[in-house]
Amino acid sequence: MINYLDFEKPLAEIEGKAEELRALARANEEMDVEKEAVALDKKAADLLVSLYRDLTPWRKCQVARHPQRPHCRDYIAALFNEYTPLAGDRNFADDHAVMGGLARLGDRPVVVIGHEKGHDTKSRIERNFGMARPEGYRKAVRLMDLADRFGLPVVALIDTTGAYPGKGAEERGQSEAIARSTEKCLQLKVPMISIVIGEGGSGGAVAFAAGNRVAMLEHSVYSVISPEGCASILWKDATKMREAAEALRLTAQDLHKLGVIDHIIEEPQGGAQRDKEATMASVGAAIEAMLDDLSKKSPQELLKDRRQKFLDIGAKGLAA
Template sequence: MQNYLEFEKGLSEIEGKAEELRALARKNTEMKVEDEAAALDVKASALLDELYRNLDPWRKCQVARHPDRPHCKDYIEGLFSEWTPLAGDRNFADDLAVMGGLARFNDRAVVVLGLEKGNDTKSRIERNFGMARPEGYRKAIRLMDLADRLGLPVVTLVDTPGAYPGKGAEERGQAEAIARSTEKCLQLGVPLVSVIIGEGGSGGAVAFATADRLAMLEHSIYSVISPEGCASILWKDAEKMKEAAEALRLTAQDLLALGVVDRVVPEPRGGAQRNKGEAVARVGAVLADLLADLEGKKPAELRKARRRKYLDMGTKALVA
């Protein structure tokens, strides 16, 4: 069953009416409703195109958070073979919000890291809604160290509202773990390629996405704070999230113009949630391009270019 976003209410009604007509026809084969249902399909298709033609930043936030979007697990299953998950930070526990392990991508050995939100109530609770704790970032550091020792490229898939802000996480050094994971990204002597597949929230995302090449799905978001959090701080009113989303410049298109991201991956018509297989395939094609672009670069060259990339960030003039 299709989950509809708030701004898709009209589309929901039209597609619902078409399905109702077809359901009636299935119960009573003498009913001739196909022409009427087909006309509704055409109307729904046109409305879908109109809705997604120029999504404003707040609507992009809603699409980026859509529960039916492909998650990290979907990309791992769809793009990588010989997936061998590795668990734990060798210090405290295994954080299920962070998926990590060895795999093959286009028959090349890689280390894969990603933030997984889960796709139903049980898995979302287990995965802590994609919000990593300190042990998750320390697991990421351990696997990046492994990649460095073995000379394997690292691929990270980012989808998180941010790092977990709970008391226990703070007691176990959340800020320090995020900082060290970000530092490890900068120190790697192997290629590091990252894709924002949904939400890229705050330092929790930066700790995985300080990469040589960073791509974003067309309707994903990447920001220092959520629109709701920003609105609560600036206006003392979380309901002003639409204004905050505009001000944060968090869309893939804005961030490409600002030089924060290197590629925007076009999504299937109506968003990745409407065609998961196609979305996964498109991300795979971009990953292949980005990894090929880094092929053969020496460790010192990678470190120097990566450091320069982030030191130079922000020097582009803001687009009006």
């Protein structure tokens, strides 16, 4: 069953009518409604194309947050084999908002790290809605150290509204943990690929996104703050999130123009939630292509490449 977003309500009505007709036909075999149902399917398909042709930044935020989008664990299950999860930061605890471990992408051994939001109420609470605490970032640092030691590429899957802002997290050094994770990304002598698969929120995302190549799914978002948070600060009114989303330039298209990201990965019509398998296959192909390119570089070239990438951020947009 599809969860429809607010702006998809007209689409929900048409697809609902088509399903009602087919349900009636199943209940009464003498009824022939296929012609009418097919016409509604065509109307729905045309409307879907129209709705997604030119999404506003706020609507892209809604799509990026869709609860049925594939999450980190889905990508790991679909793209990687021999996945061996590694837990804990060897200091305080294991943060379930961050998952990661050793795996193979095809025949290539890698270390994979990502935010996991959960898929139902129980798992979302367990995963803290993808908002990592300090121990999550320290776990990531431990995994990146392991990757560096054994010469394994790092793949990071980013999907978080931001790092957890709770009292305990601050007491345990949240900002320091995020900074250490970002620093470790920049120091790696192995290829690092970062993919924003949903939300890339604030320092919680940057901690995994300082890679040699950063890519975003077409309808994902990546920003220093959420539109609601930005609106609350600038206008003292969270309902101005649409205006904030426009100003933040958080879409994949805007960020590609500015040079913040390197690649945009296309999503199926209607967003990743409408065809999870196709979306995950596209992400897998993009990761393999980027790793193939980076595997030709020496450790020193990788360090130089990564450093130059972040020094150049914004230059494309300013020059334009």
